[in-house]
Amino acid sequence: MTQTETTSPALELRGLRRQFGDKVAVDDIDLVVPRGSFFGLVGPNGAGKTTSLSMAVGLLRPTAGRAMVLGTDVWADPIGAKTALGVLPDGLALPERLTGGELLDYWGRLRGMPRAVVEDRAAELLRILELDEAERLGTVVLEYSTGMRKKIGLATALLHSPRVLVLDEPYEAVDPVSARVLTSILRRFVAAGGSVVMSSHVMSLVEQLCDRVAIIARGRVLAAGTLAEVRGAGTLEDRFVSLVGERRLEEEDLTWLGS
Numbered sequence: 001m002t003q004t005e006t007t008s009p010a011l012e013l014r015g016l017r018r019q020f021g022d023k024v025a026v027d028d029i030d031l032v033v034p035r036g037s038f039f040g041l042v043g044p045n046g047a048g049k050t051t052s053l054s055m056a057v058g059l060l061r062p063t064a065g066r067a068m069v070l071g072t073d074v075w076a077d078p079i080g081a082k083t084a085l086g087v088l089p090d091g092l093a094l095p096e097r098l099t100g101g102e103l104l105d106y107w108g109r110l111r112g113m114p115r116a117v118v119e120d121r122a123a124e125l126l127r128i129l130e131l132d133e134a135e136r137l138g139t140v141v142l143e144y145s146t147g148m149r150k151k152i153g154l155a156t157a158l159l160h161s162p163r164v165l166v167l168d169e170p171y172e173a174v175d176p177v178s179a180r181v182l183t184s185i186l187r188r189f190v191a192a193g194g195s196v197v198m199s200s201h202v203m204s205l206v207e208q209l210c211d212r213v214a215i216i217a218r219g220r221v222l223a224a225g226t227l228a229e230v231r232g233a234g235t236l237e238d239r240f241v242s243l244v245g246e247r248r249l250e251e252e253d254l255t256w257l258g259s
């Protein structure tokens with residue numbers, strides 16, 4: 001490990017910006033995720049969470065700004081940064097005609113991992129994430145349910161034992177039993193010195209898991225800091241709604257529904 005890696009934040013976003021035509025999806029975001037944190041990124045639909053995370057991990061080129069993983073610039077040294085990263089992107093495009101085990105084998109080889117290590121870890125991940133039955137039946141990813149796809153995506157993120165995990169809505173579509181397993185995995189990962197950045201719409205989950213939070217809306221950071229700093233005296237949901245603004249259904253809205 002280099003000096004920079006031991007002292008730099010897990011993730012650092014500086015002036016990160018992304019435009020799609022005239023639309024500013026991410027508007028000069030600055031965020032620092034200290035090493036060893038469990039960081040939650042929350043915001044309403046279309047806030048810019050996926051766009052920010054995609055730029056942070058080298059999947060989407062920023063219009064401006066920088067993203068650093070353990071001090072390594074993601075865009076200047078993509079291989080260096082990606083070695084340290086485990087990523088669960090939004091809508092992960094997976095090779096559909098492979099079984100989960102074959103997919104992990106392929107992924108491990110892409111990362112240059114020894115075959116035996118990949119085999120052992122893949123078998124363990126499939127068992128722990130309860131994908132082993134599908135594997136035994138030869139189910140290919142094309143036939144996976146939404147939650148199963150999420151789980152095999154998580155397995156690919158974990159396979160090479162990264163130091164920073166960046167997960168876009170990892171709990172979405174995952175059943176409660178598997179969600180508990182995932183929580184144990186992530187907590188153990190952080191306890192062992194890893195760092196997690198995850199986006200979620202489930203405030204209670206973020207409150208339960210994360211020690212640091214950022215609330216973003218319309219491509220800007222509205223609040224960031226420790227969970228206690230961000231939520232203040234109320235709940236995270238209270239703070240979220242007060243910053244983002246509440247929308248109510250008026251009496252005259254949708255009167256045609258159910259009439």
Ligand SMILES: Nc1ncnc2c1ncn2[C@@H]1O[C@H](COP(=O)(O)OP(=O)(O)OP(=O)(O)O)[C@@H](O)[C@H]1O
Nearest residue numbers: 020023024025043044045046047048049050051052
């Ligand atoms: N490829 C694209 N082309 C044009 N606009 C885009 C593109 N990707 C994202 N956007 C826009 O950028 C904004 C931010 O989108 P983004 O997917 O980052 O939001 P999000 O916070 O992840 O939302 P959600 O919670 O609904 O997943 C939205 O207005 C979206 O329409």
